[in-house]
Amino acid sequence: MLPRKPLDPWLEPPSSLVDARVGAHFCLTCAFSEACIAGGYDKPEQAELHCLVEHAGPFRGGEYIFRTGDPFRSIFAVRTGAVKTSVVDKDGREQVLGFYLPGEVIGLNAIYPDRFPCNAIALETVHFCRFSFPAMSALAARMPAVQQRLFRLLSKELGMASLLAGDHSADVRMAAFLTDLAHRYAVRGFSGTQFHLSMSRGDIANYLRLAAETVSRVLSRFRTQRLIELEGRELLLLDPDGLRELGQSLLSR
Amino acid sequence: MLPRKPLDPWLEPPSSLVDARVGAHFCLTCAFSEACIAGGYDKPEQAELHCLVEHAGPFRGGEYIFRTGDPFRSIFAVRTGAVKTSVVDKDGREQVLGFYLPGEVIGLNAIYPDRFPCNAIALETVHFCRFSFPAMSALAARMPAVQQRLFRLLSKELGMASLLAGDHSADVRMAAFLTDLAHRYAVRGFSGTQFHLSMSRGDIANYLRLAAETVSRVLSRFRTQRLIELEGRELLLLDPDGLRELGQSLLSR
DNA sequence: CGGTGCAGTTGATCCTGATCAATACACCGT
DNA sequence: ACGGTGTATTGATCAGGATCAACTGCACCG
Structure with a gap:
């Protein structure tokens, strides 16, 4: 049991905090925020970007967002909830590869094999923004800022991977x-x-x-x-x- | 001591093998081969690509190709030799992150922080092709094939990172x-x-x-x-x- | 030549974390 | 209330690999 005093902050559970911010601030903190809403792009380009975004979900805890071997078409930005990615080796043992929180992006490691190399499983109810990857890379060819954002996201994830090494x-x-x-x-x-x-x-x-x-x-x-x-x-x-x-x-x- | 019979293949040391292939076949097996020499691109574009490639080296075993914190300007493709990358934690212990063989590319994890997040050290005498990254990403914006190659290289490296997990x-x-x-x-x-x-x-x-x-x-x-x-x-x-x-x-x- | 230093191998011992096992607790449907 | 199930905590034991140490082989060098 926890002492009563330090418990105070929990009287307002974190979930309410999450919910409160989702509508107002999610896009501002999303990994694609600059691409989606930041100024500096012309209106038509912003429109194009919004065309390739599509909301997905909800997925309930335990549901698969995608499975190992699924053809790669989109990357996902978590809007609410949390996701784990994992692989299952041939003896059937699961290996958790990572956890993804609101604003973070899933699926970048699928670009090379052109198939998802892992499962993505909702840990709690999850909503996404889904980005068509072909459309996105086509757009990247015309919008250097989008291309750079993708490069940086990929490179960043590369750095993260060595965390548990x-x-x-x-x-x-x-x-x-x-x-x-x-x-x-x-x-x-x-x-x-x-x-x-x-x-x-x-x-x-x-x-x-x-x-x-x-x-x-x-x-x-x-x-x-x-x-x-x-x-x-x-x-x-x-x-x-x-x-x-x-x-x-x-x-x- | 090894028995005499199985030793035969070693009478011609591997290094000679390497040397023999370097001139003729290196570019064909390099990670950028398609971009550098494969047909399908117009001549002017190929010329542009060759403009941003520059040979570097030799570095002798033990020499640093780059150090943690160096500003990121180029990525390197190993032509001959081998390289290790490593970080040094605050207690001074080295952590080897990876080994790179001829044809493989170093430096992709530097895109995000815009500085090299690790050291690269020659294990034996090494020659490189050096690609200016700003020039390369500018080119990628005009040549979808180059962009795709970069995305795939990054994504592939992402998959490799989980090898030692x-x-x-x-x-x-x-x-x-x-x-x-x-x-x-x-x-x-x-x-x-x-x-x-x-x-x-x-x-x-x-x-x-x-x-x-x-x-x-x-x-x-x-x-x-x-x-x-x-x-x-x-x-x-x-x-x-x-x-x-x-x-x-x-x-x- | 012997001296020095480094890389690699092998042996003996110790310690961290895995494994096996028991228990507690919350949540569920009947 | 009753099991039944899944999750978490805690205890006891065991083993794989780290660590410490000794020794070898080899290159280099004055």
Whole structure:
């Protein structure tokens, strides 16, 4: 049980926070925001961009957005909810590759093989903006800003992939994971110290290449060290700097 | 000591093989081959492309091609030799991110931060083709084929990054590593069963997130299992299928 | 020549995190 | 209320690989 005082911020659950911002601010924090709404483009070009955007969803928790091997036609920007991507090796074991939060883009690793190389599964109810990729790359050919945005998105994801590389201790991995999540929420305009873990302990463990039991233990340890408070999946970072410090060797890239 | 009979192939060292092919076939196997020489483009466009290519090197083993934080201006295609990329965390420990063989491209992960996020270090004498990235992306805007090639290269590298993810045993990692190397050599027109390991045991260990001692032990084990023959850094795959089988859980992506 | 330094191999021991197992708890439909 | 199911936590034991250490082979060099 958590003490009563620090619980106060949770009396307004994060989900309401999310909902409140979605309508007003989503597009501003989306990875394509500049392309979609920012000025600087001519009106006709903006119109073209909006033509290739299409809203998709909702998908309920557990539903597949796409599956390994599906033909690649579109990339997805998460509007609300959260998504995990994963592959299943031939022995049937799942490998979680990543989590995607509102404003983030899924599907870029499908460009090369021209098929989705992984599954994307909703962790909770999810809405998307769907961008037709052929249309988008055609547009990119005429709008350098769009092309550059795509290059940068791809390159950025490349940098992210090395986050879980490295032989670091369970504590370091977890600290880096929480700090990364917090940062990503903060960038999108959500609280960077208090948020909901959309994924199960098992998914976290799988992503960090740990056992679920180890995840539990590390989180318990963090709690006794007063680094975090945690009730179920509601997380409060008590000492973000301490966590960042702990995970620094993973985050410095 | 290796038995005399199986050593025969090594009487002609791989390096001569490399040299023989470089002049004639390099461009054909380079990641940019289609862009650089393939037909289908108009002559003026080809001329433009050749304008932005510039030969660089040689760099001797141990020399830096670029360093973390250097401003990003060009991407590099390896012509001869081999390169490792690595980052150094704040405690001064090196983390090897990848190895690059002839025909492969370095520097794509620098697009987003606009600075190189890692060091690139020659493992042996290296020559490059250097492509100005601003010029290249400008060209991409006019030549859809170039744009698509860049997208695909980026996306492909994205898929590669997950090779060393996953909690696999030392044997599996090593088998997957050797199989991957063999495949990449084969794709570029070199022998896929017999090649030179340009990197030290320490670098391999670092890349695979193992201790150097473990690398030694695994390689010894592979040797007694008649999967490979190994003398110094000269490698012969005796049972490529066996190795592939062993590493399959890592390679299936 | 012996000296020095580095890369690699092999052996002995230790520790982190996986695995097996039991329990607690929330949520569900009947 | 009752199981039934899925998720999370905690404890006990075990093993794979890290670490420490000794030793070899080899290149380089004064």
